[in-house]
Amino acid sequence: MVEIALPTADRRLERYRLGEPSPYWTAGGEARGPFNRVAIAAAHVVADPLAEQDPWVEPAIDWDRTLAYREALWDLGLGVAEAMDTAQRGMGLGWPQAKELIARALERARARGDDPVIASGAGTDHLEAGPGVTLDQVVAAYEEQVSTVEGLGGRVILMASRALAKAARGPEDYQKVYGHILSQVSRPVIIHWLGEMFDPALEGYWGSGDHLAAMDTCLSVLQDNADKIDGVKISLLSKDKEIAMRRRLPAGVRMYTGDDFNYAELIHGDEQGHSDALLGIFDPIAPAASAALGALARGEDKAFFEILEPTVALSRHVFRAPTRFYKTGVVFLAYLNGFQDHFVMVGGQQSARSLLHLAELLRLADKARVLRDPELAARRMREVMAVQGLA
Template sequence: MTSQVILPRADGALETYRLSPPRRFGPPASAPRTRIAYSAAHVAADPLADVNPWLASAPDWEATMAFRRHLWSLGLGVAEAMDTAQRGMGLDWPTSLELIRRSVAEARSFGPGALIASGAGTDQLAPRPDLTLDQVIAAYEEQCAAVEAAGSRIILMASRALAACAKGPQDYAHVCGRILSGVREPVILHWLGEMFDPALAGYWGHDDHWRAMDVCLDIIAAHADKVDGIKVSLLSEDKEIAMRARLPAGVRMYTGDDFNYPALIAGADGQFSHALLGIFDAIAPAAAAALDALAAGDMETYRDILAPTVPLSRHIFRAPTRFYKTGIVFLAWLNGFQAHFTMVGGQESARSTLHLAELFRLADRAGLLSDPERAAERMALVMRQRGVGV
């Protein structure tokens, strides 16, 4: 029997939506891939924890680790404790460090193919204009040391504290230079745009992204031996391509562009981006199959798999982009990776009923609802809770 659910439309009417059969993606190919791909993984909340969601976080550790095992089983790396996990947006530093330690232990148990890198930032330090650069450096050093001690590679996250107190590009160069000179292994820098976090507006000392890019590239060039790559999350294909062409030899571009990832990963004229993407959490089976097709030189299959995921991703990451985590966790719940739609920080309320309804349609059209009957049942539950079809 065809699964169906009553959904609202933008014009206020209701429709009976009938789901399509899911797309079946095979197991990962044995041949090596030509792109490094990290999925920025979400955290499953414990819905029965006695905490106020807006004030404290309580992860469901087993569900959270199980999802990471799912990603590794598909040959995807895990980018741990990033903004997809609501880092600095519900998930504090002590809990983030516990998350990193648990994930590193899981990766070791999983086997040598379990790639992991983890976010180090300054979120134990409240952003204030009167902070000193030495305070920002000390906060970064504390987290970098903890991530390295846990056994993970570092993703050097953008700092709200630095954005709040920096007087210009020279302060970013000073802080980053100090941190990069002290790390043991090359890091992945993370330029997170203000569309993801408004507190990071003007990062690198300029509101203009092109001028900011010059500052960032100068820092990378001065410390290229300590930079594995940079993840750029500006949602601009042109800016990423321009920056990618100017990176020093051996420094990778990791796309964080959840709007334009298929073309950026495929590349052109010998230039391409690796991936460190939040959307790969939601579309992991499709992403893995597409990367296998790309490695095999099958561009038609690569594009065929990823093309229908782009409208879904653009919807999940639509403005206000910082609320994208709601869609990521919603889809994980629909697909049975957790038993509830409760989020760290209470973010299950951050998107409208119409937004969730359209997300459901787009996920179905991309073949990403693995069990249509379960997905329809869960979607109907949310719709009834929000007054649809009652």
């Protein structure tokens, strides 16, 4: 057994004994799939710590490691949501880098030959969300990014727009913009409703600060354009709101859960339906998610919950308020698991969480059985602690 002294809230060091390596990373394909849910992980990017650029000014990406992690997700049977908020879109990753990331990931997906699932974020983040922004500018920005993704042969995830949130005067403006863009897409898209807990600039999206009123507007867009929509991903961290909306969706439109607090029960579903998954937490818990989804597809509901439920406490910690800093936990777990050799992030976001937060991440990741090599994880945790004065 591996032991490590971890800091506590009362400023002590407490011995913690790590468990056995995760059994899920090494499980064979027959133990995983096929799935009876669509399961997509929003994937993170790996920064290049040796690049000359200052990380707060110009993002530098380690393309080899970034793409290798997408390969790992596909090998586990999961799809990839590319260039989304988990990839620090709007928090260090701009449209020029996102465009290159999408192009490289699509090329890698095509090279596999097994038709892995990949969908890419198209938004308006190259348009400054200032006071003078107009709806016409929002439409043009969406058109540019949608045409880029589709021109590369990709499927679109239509991201929420900070510029639209700034320019819109009411629900009718959202209906106008989304209706215009959806009329032009060449294949069905996923619409992403990202809540203000993930991005404060999106408060009042769909024309109302009341989520239920906003839901009515979103549903009207879905109903008016159902043939152009594969599904909707809502990230409001409320299972009740997701279930309420799920039960009102037009026929053929999927609900992709973005609820990183309650995903296990939402994916499992009830007598009236279930949610598919498009989740940021599926990046760090990918092997457990894969194993659980395989069990669910085989009718092993008990095993599904036994595998996935322990990851929920980890996820709630990763996504605790301020929720927008969850990417730090995602990348930290990738570092602990050996998918990158450093804990450096695009935009310097490794500094967004405290040492106590990271220590608890290690404990919860161990309890969730998602650590590939506990000895490596402990060694790397000690290195991070040493940098912060706990040698």
